Amino acid sequence: MEYNNKKILESNKKLIIKKLFNDVSKKYDLMNDIMSFRLHRVWKRDLIKKVKKEKEKIILDLAGGTGDISISLAGHLKESMIFLYDLSLKMINYGRMNKKIHKDNLFFINGSADQLAFRDNSIDLITLAFGLRNFSNKEKCIKECRRVLKYGKRIYVLEFSPSVNELLAPIYKYYSLKILPFIGEKIANNKEAYKYLTDSINEFPHNQELENIFTKNGFFCYNRIKYFGGIAYLNVFSKV
Numbered sequence: 198m199e200y201n202n203k204k205i206l207e208s209n210k211k212l213i214i215k216k217l218f219n220d221v222s223k224k225y226d227l228m229n230d231i232m233s234f235r236l237h238r239v240w241k242r243d244l245i246k247k248v249k250k251e252k253e254k255i256i257l258d259l260a261g262g263t264g265d266i267s268i269s270l271a272g273h274l275k276e277s278m279i280f281l282y283d284l285s286l287k288m289i290n291y292g293r294m295n296k297k298i299h300k301d302n303l304f305f306i307n308g309s310a311d312q313l314a315f316r317d318n319s320i321d322l323i324t325l326a327f328g329l330r331n332f333s334n335k336e337k338c339i340k341e342c343r344r345v346l347k348y349g350k351r352i353y354v355l356e357f358s359p360s361v362n363e364l365l366a367p368i369y370k371y372y373s374l375k376i377l378p379f380i381g382e383k384i385a386n387n388k389e390a391y392k393y394l395t396d397s398i399n400e401f402p403h404n405q406e407l408e409n410i411f412t413k414n415g416f417f418c419y420n421r422i423k424y425f426g427g428i429a430y431l432n433v434f435s436k437v
Contacts, residue, residue, distance in 0.1 A: 205393075210333035211284070211309060217390050218262075218285035218331075224385035225288065226263055229327070231380055232394070233357075233428070238265075240424050241326060244355050244431055245269050253321035253350070257282060259310055259342070260328020263292030264303075270324075271303035282306045282313070310338040315345040322346075326355040330401040336414060343415045346436045351419060354407075354432045357398040362426035369428060373398065404430060 205213055221228065229237050245266060248256070254277050258267035261281035271279040279302055283289050286307045293305065308314055310332055323342055332338045342352055361369050373395040381391025402410065408418045416434035423430055 211311075214331050214333070215284050217393060218283075219287040221385050221387055221390050222263070222285060222287040222291045224387075225291075226265070228381060228385055228391065231384070232377060232391075236425055236428070237327070240355055240429055240431065241265055241269075243422070243424075244324065244326065244353055245273070247431075247433075248322060248324060248353060249273050251322055251351070253277060255319065255321045256280070257313075257315070257320045257323045257345070259313075259323055259325045260284070260331065261324075261326075262288045262328075264289075264296055266324050266326055267303060268292070268296055268300065271300040275302060277302060279303045280306055282308060282310070284309055311341055313341045313345050317344055318347045320345045320347065321350055323352040324355075325352060327357065329354055329356055330397045336410060339411060339414045339416075343436055348436055351433055351435050352416070354434065356401065356430060356432075358404065358427055358430045359399055359401055360403050360427045360430070365426040365428070404432070407432060408434075 218225070248270060252274065256270060256274070256277055256279050258270070258279060258281045261267045261283050262285070264281055267279045267281040270277070279300075281289065281303065284307070289305050289307055306314060310328070311334055323346060325342075329335060329338070346352065377395055378388045378392040382388035385391065404421065411418065411434045415437055417437055418432065419435045420433040421430060
């Protein structure tokens with residue numbers, strides 16, 4: 198993969214991704230709507246609905262971006278502490294300034310997923326929506342999630358997937374490879390950013406491979422939900 202004519206390697210990916218999301222922070226929510234035909238909002242609401250039922254006390258919204266999930270959780274779970282954690286300070290600040298946040302139980306942390314600023318076994322639940330594919334070292338970040346998560350507790354991983362229904366696959370491929378970068382250029386003035394986002398989806402592990410990675414690092418697959426023909430999946434893993 199490349200971004201702005203720079204080949205993305207594990208050694209430089211964190212800095213490149215940080216710049217990318219800083220660059221698109223003001224248009225990110227709009228572009229998510231375009232990328233998913235606004236379906237990401239439906240999928241996030243389903244995730245939030247499931248997390249609300251857990252009624253956990255300390256929740257980490259990892260790669261929380263502009264705060265769609267953490268803001269909603271903080272409003273519904275008033276007795277819980279919600280931590281929005283993201284590498285891009287501009288994404289965090291855009292969410293804080295534009296979403297009228299007045300939640301005493303919502304806290305913001307600018308940091309990297311491979312060095313989480315929490316003690317071992319201190320988090321009750323983790324949400325990770327549309328972020329895992331952007332991590333420079335996915336296994337290291339998964340290990341960090343396991344380190345901070347309490348035993349038996351869960352991580353909810355919502356992500357676009359290459360495991361698309363055969364009927365939808367050709368249409369989705371054409372849209373993501375040809376149309377999406379064009380729209381990204383016109384709306385966000387950043388064709389390269391949305392070409393990267395498309396590439397990152399296509400290179401993301403398929404479900405069984407993803408499950409194998411989590412299993413190898415101390416989790417088991419508790420549940421998996423397919424959305425809209427496999428364009429996205431919610432994978433729920435429990436720490437063992």
